[in-house]
Structures are given as C-alpha cells and as structure tokens.
Amino acid sequence: MTKQADVIIIGGGATGAGVARDCALRGIKALLLERGDIATGATGRNHGLLHSGARYAVTDRESAEECIKENMILRRIASHCVEETDGLFLSLPEDGLEFQAKFIEACRAAGIRADAIDPKEALRLEPSANPAMIGAVRVPDGAVDPFRLTMANLIDAKAHGAEVLTYHKVTELIREQDRIVGVKAVDCRSGEKKEFRAEIVVNAGGIWGHDLAAMAGVTVKMLPAKGSLLIFGHRVNNIVLNRCRKPADADILVPGDTISLIGTTSSKVPFDEVDNMYVTADEVDLLLREGTKLAPSLAHTRILRAYAGVRPLVASDDDPSGRSVSRGIVVLDHATRDGLEGFITITGGKLMTYRLMAEWTVDLICKKLNINKKCTTAECKLPGSREKEEKISKRLHSVPVAQRESAINRHGEMAERLDVGDAAARSLVCECEEVSVGEVKYALNELDVHNLVDLRRRTRVGMGTCQGELCACRAAGIMAEAGKYCSHQAKQDLVSFLNERWKGMAPVAWGDTLRESEFTMWLYDGVCGLKNEKTE
Amino acid sequence: MMTEQSNFNFEQCIKCTVCTVYCPVASVNPLFPGPKQAGPDGERLRLKHKGFYDESLKWCLNCKRCEVACPSNVRIGDIIQAARIKHSTKKPGLREKMLANTDFMGSMATPFAPIVNFSVGLKPVKVVLDKVIGIDHRRTFPKYSFGTFESWMKRRRKKQAKYARQVSYFHGCYVNYNNPQLGKDFVKVMNALGVGVQMLEKEKCCGVPLISNGLIDKARRQGEVNTASIRKSVVENKWPVVGTSSTCTFTLRDEYPHLLDIDNADVRDHIELATRYIYRLLAEGNVQLRFKKKAPVRRVAYHTACHMEKLGWAYYSIELLRMIPGVELTVLDSQCCGIAGTYGFKKENYPTAQAIGEGIFRKIEASGCDVVSTDCETCKWQIEMSTSKPVVHPISLLAEALE
Structure with missing residues (x-):
C-alpha cells in the first residue's frame, strides 16, 4: 500500500512531534513514523530539566539565550508539562566564589534572571541543599515532563490532521534521481511492509538520524555521548539544584513529578551500543558521590532506578568528553548541502529547544513548498494546558483528591475526558502514582498505547516505588480485556515489562529497592507462576 | 519532627x-x-x-x-x-474542644457530678448534643465522679512517703474525674507490694484527645509539662512513672517524640504500664501478693486494646490475671473495639465505630464470661455500651482479690 502526505517526519521524539504539530498548524499534511514508541530516545532519557539557560550562560551564550526564550514559552504553552520550581546554583567551598560573579553577569547578558541570595535564605527555600554552601544564585529553572510534552504535541498535531504511526520502522528512503520522494517502512507489530510518499522527508531521528542520513546517501556525523542518571524514590528537593561552576558530571538535581533525579555522566559510546544502554557501577558511584554534595540527604534516600540516554550531538570537533560541543540547533537542508532535494535533517539542540527546532524546520519546509504561513506554536497552547488546574479540579470535585490531582497533573483539562464515573472506574491500577482504571482506559483508547511500557509513558503506571509490583498485572488485565492483546501476549508483555523495570533497578539493587524487587519476583514468579514462556 | x-x-x-x-x-x-x-x-x-x-x-x-x-x-x-x-485545614469546632479538653471538662463536671451525669443521660440533652454539636445520641457518656482522685491522693501523701520504694503514678483524666476507684485500687496493690505511690509534680491530660481533635499546640504544651514532671520524677527522685491507662502510657512514651516533637529519650524507658511494672516486680521474687483464701470462680475475658497491642505488653496483664485465684481467663482475639477515644463519640464516626467493634462484641457475648477486663478506659465504655458485660481493669480485679 502507498500513502501520500506533504511531509513525512521520521522520529517520534519531542523534535519530531514538534515538527508534526507545527506542520499541522500551518495546514501541511504531516505523517510521523516512529520505529518504537514516542519519546523513547534522548527525549525520554534526560533530566527533564526546564533549563533557564543559566547552565550554558558562561560557555555557550547562544544556547543560553535560546533556552530562556523557550523556557518562558513552554511555561505558557505547556503549563501541564512544566513545574515552575526555580533553580539554585550552589557554590560549595571546593568551588569557591570566583565563578559566581562571572556566572551572574553572563546570565544577565543572556536575559536570564539571576539573583545572588544569602546561603541561609537558600537553605530556607530548599532545606535539602548542602548547608556547607558559601553562595547561591536563584534562576528560573524548572522541571518538564518529556513524555507529556511529546504526547501533547502529537495530540494537537492529530487534531489538526496529522497522522502518527508508532512501531513503524523506516527501512529505506525512496530516492528518484536527486530527490527523496518517500520512505519504505515496516509495521513492527504486524510485519506488514508499507510505502509512504511525500514532497519532503524530515529526519528527526536523534542519534539514529546518523543511520537515516546514511540511508539517503548523505553523511551526518553524530557523536553518541552517553549520560547516566539516578532516580530517587521521592522528591528530595523542590527547587532544582545545580553547581555554580563550569558544567561537569552529576551536578544537577531535578525534582520531577513524584521523584528527584541526579545526573548526568558523560562518556563516548560506540554506535552499536546506542540501542542498549547499561549504567555501570562506577557511574552509580560517581552520581551518588557528586549528588550528595548538592543534597546530603541523598546518601540515605532510596534509589529507585538508574538509566542512561544518548545525546545526539553533532560532531563538530573530536572532543572526547562531548561536552564542549555546542548544543546549538542544526538544520541541514540536504539540497543545498549535498544536492539532494526533499530531505531535511533536524538535529543538535536539546529538549528545551524542540519547539524552536521545529519552527526552523517547518519554516524551511514552507519555503520549499511555497507556503506562506507563519509559525504559531509559541502562542497556541498545547492540549492539556488550556485551562487553569484549579478550575478543572473544581469541576472534578467528586473524584478522590490524590487521584484527581494526579490525573490533572498528567493530562491537564484532558483529565475531564477520563471516565471515572463509578467505583470500578475509580479503583486504582497504580497505587504509587494514583492511576485509575478510567485513566488507563483513556490512554488505551486515545493515546496510542500498544504495551505496558507505552502505557507507563502516558500515565506513570509502574513508575512509582513498587516498579510494577501491584500495577503491572492489573494493567495487563485491562489491556487484554480491552482487546489490545490475547492472554498469551498479555503474559509476554508482563514478563518484558517486569524485565525492563528490573534492568533499571539492577545497577542500584540494594536496601529497600532490592527487598521490594525480591518481593515482586516472589509475587509474580512464586504466587502467580509467571514464567518467561519464550525461554522455556 | x-x-x-x-x-x-x-x-x-x-x-x-x-x-x-x-x-x-x-x-x-x-x-x-x-x-x-x-x-x-x-x-x-x-x-x-x-x-x-x-x-x-x-x-x-x-x-x-x-x-x-x-x-x-x-x-x-x-x-x-x-x-x-x-x-488539615479543618479547624477544631466546639465539639472537638469539648471532647478534647478532658481536664477542663472534668474539673467543671466533677463538683456537680450527680447533676451532670443525670442530665447527659436525658434524651432531650442527647438529641441536642447530637443535632447541635454532632455527638452521637446513641453514645453513653462515662459518668463523672463526685470529687477527683487527686484530691483523695493529696490526703494520703504523708502515708505514701513512708514506703522505701516509690513510683509516680500517671493517673490520667479518666481516673481523676471518672473512676478514682481504679486509682485507689492501684494504690492498694502497690502498697501491698511495699511500694509507695506519689503524684507527679504537675500532671496534665496526656494529650491524646487533643492530638486526635487537631489541637496540636495545646497537646505539645501539655506534653512538655508532663515530660518535665516525668523527668523530675525519673532523674531527680529515681522514681519510675507508672500508668494504668495503656493509651496514656503509650502517648507519653511514643506519641510525644513521634508526633509532638518532644524529646523524651532520657526518660522513655522509665515510663511503665502498671501491669508490666507489677509483673516484673513479682518476677524479681522479693515480694509476693497475698490473695483472699476463699476465691469465687470468675470467668474473665481479656480484651487487648489497640495501644496495648502496639506496646506489646498484653502479656503482662494476661499473666497477672492468671495469678488471681478463681479467675478462669479467656484471651479474646486482639481486635479493635471501634471507639478509639473520642473518635466513636462523633456522629459521623458512630456507624464505623460500631461496625468495627461488632466482631469483638459477638465474641464477648459468646465467651460466656462474667466480666471483661482491659487496660484501656475507652474500650471499657465501648464494650459496656455495646455488650451486656461489665468491664473491669486488671488492677481492680487484682485489688479486689487481695487479702
């Protein structure tokens, strides 16, 4: 079968989703193809930090300016994905105060509010901060939920006519003379081979864009840099904590939803490892050692899991750490660069600038397609962020508090579409994160969910401290009931979900985390008799 | 905290x-x-x-x-x-203040005990309490005594001082205002063991009703007064502090540091429950209790109060009861009776309180006991109201059996 669109976007990260939305809002028919689920690459594997840009102010002025502009835009258009926590840059005795003056000056030059505050005041604002600090600067950092952000972009894109196909892997770019005219793809779930044609194909594949470019016969040299992070069991801090020094390893602690995250490390990895990242013991040690300098209580806080992502940096020099590479946005028009029409690569940048990356890309698309439409994504609010939380909360007053607030945090005004009318729909699937049966069903019906991991990204099922112990089997049951899969597949999905959870726990498997995972295994293996049937 | x-x-x-x-x-x-x-x-x-x-x-x-x-x-x-x-943003109302301020209510009521007891038993009064204040009309109020335990004790200070061994008694509001007899029984048993009983320099309500009714600052102030008195008794005089109420004792020991931020680590281990103190004293082997020769058979069912379960000390009360000649003891399954202090008095909680207790009420009736025994006063109110059996503290049963 062959399908037609104006633009094909390859990659369902924040950038791809942003491009799809921007296209749709400008009346361009977009088709997004994603080989797995949305936000599975770098988009979903970072701090979830709503950068103020302060981190880059001294070293990369351009990035800093982009960050603060986008920061302010996201607060407005994506309020349900953003937590306005503010951030503190702490100077510890070992850092000295020298950097601070330079830092404040650079921030202000980039348009970032930066106020030096008394360490005592900083400690009052954020009691978890290291009391040994000798200086603190307050900046407008925040937290952003990348899954929610990506989904909201896709929901809006679809509402404006875009089509989104997850689990569709591009196998070939169709080239006719000096022009890319479409792609061949395989539906990973059914095995069906499909062909799609469009005027323009956009490579928004992140680190995998390297291979996509190669498929088109052009070279985009990427530098995969692995970054590992630790997730703590609960919110340790309510304000983002940074170190006031040159950017280094493990110097950002971000409160995100119910947890806190410390990261990251940075190391070069070969391309054949980017699909399967493991966090090493050394990385865990480093993250903990540096993390406790920001917030000493991390030393005795339960660690939920560890994970790693790959930064899709465009190699501009051969710096081995990958840090001095500019995080600047790279839009490559392969027509002018390589003489190949109909193919655009959008890369570099960062989660913070996904919208701007999309804007530049779609500006280029418009130019190519001779469309004269202005970008409106900086003004149009994303679905979920169109109403004040308090208002929605009032309308949903009959739903139990924690369940109501959680659903509104996750879905904004879309929470009103959840069917939680009766006791059965209000019963909880995930007790740690207060996900109701109604919310799971909403996700299954409307948010492109095909398995438990997808469901986790939409609802936080399995993201709490129990890591699937109580919720995974309930959710699998609902999915089987809803006809998403048969009971055999449900079991397989359950096994793979639990294994995926274990992968994140393994590097930090001690104390209560180990105890709980042992209990989970005892429940599923010992009581329920769940076995991995494939391996038997 | x-x-x-x-x-x-x-x-x-x-x-x-x-x-x-x-x-x-x-x-x-x-x-x-x-x-x-x-x-x-x-x-x-x-x-x-x-x-x-x-x-x-x-x-x-x-x-x-x-x-x-x-x-x-x-x-x-x-x-x-x-x-x-x-x-919690719910401010304590008149009802909460009435139920929580046991000292104030007690000192107001005891001088007029016969009138107060008569009036709160009247149907119209109950209806008003129910409709206006929210105290359930089906609830029976504990009777106030005519005169407090403290005034009785004051007259016996000199005599008590003569004993070589001393304890301070944390009597609690219930003994002071409602059931001085239990306090008198405690003094009788202690004296029989050669131990004199003193009062704390200052005793306020332990604070448990204040905590559960949201009057935290007052609870903390009272807790500080009590802890200072306990410290004086334990550290200066070397007298342990002994209570007959399991909930008061539990509160002084554990709720103070956990909920009220009162550091009592230096004295906590010297805050004792009466039955445990007595059991351990007897176990030392230096003293003995002499019981009446002729003991009638008495079937006693022991009910483990929730805070007794939490303290882990039901064993001591049970073993003491077993020592009493003529007592045939049944130990009931440890279950909540539902009242939980002032909780069960509130109109909206009444159905919950009674549904919780239903199982234990049935077991009590089926046990064929003559009397139920428990270390908690509010369990006593609940069980007496909800079953046909009288409830007596283990110390009172012990005192009754003494020669």
Missing part, C-alpha cells in the same frame, strides 16, 4: 499491603483509603505538593495496628497523624 533519617521512614514500605488487611477502618468504611495509601503512598505524593492531602485521613482512628502488622517497620500511623497535623 522526627530525625532527618526517619523522616523518610515511609521509603521502607514495599507495598505488601498487609497493613490495609489489618486496618479495622478499611474493612468497614470504603471512604478511608487504607493505611498504605493514606500513609507511605500518600506521604510521597504530599511531598510533591500539599494539595494531595486528603481529608479522608480523618477516618484513621490511630489504633496503630497497621504498624504492628508492618514487616518493614514503617511508622504508618505516625505518618498519617503527622500529615493530619501538618495539612
């Missing part, structure tokens, strides 16, 4: 949910989300934002049976109570 490390005590929860299985409220009242969700799960959400606080936590009766059941040492009950203290 709590130490830095134990602040995150909820992290030890591995979601086994056995606390919810043992929660007396969760099994009868679907409006209560259960200890796991209200406690460790909820705490994690409340750390994210205080807006996650749910007023349904008021259904928790603070029995601490969740903590007894927990295999991970999570202080679930404390977490729930601390959350109520920190986040």
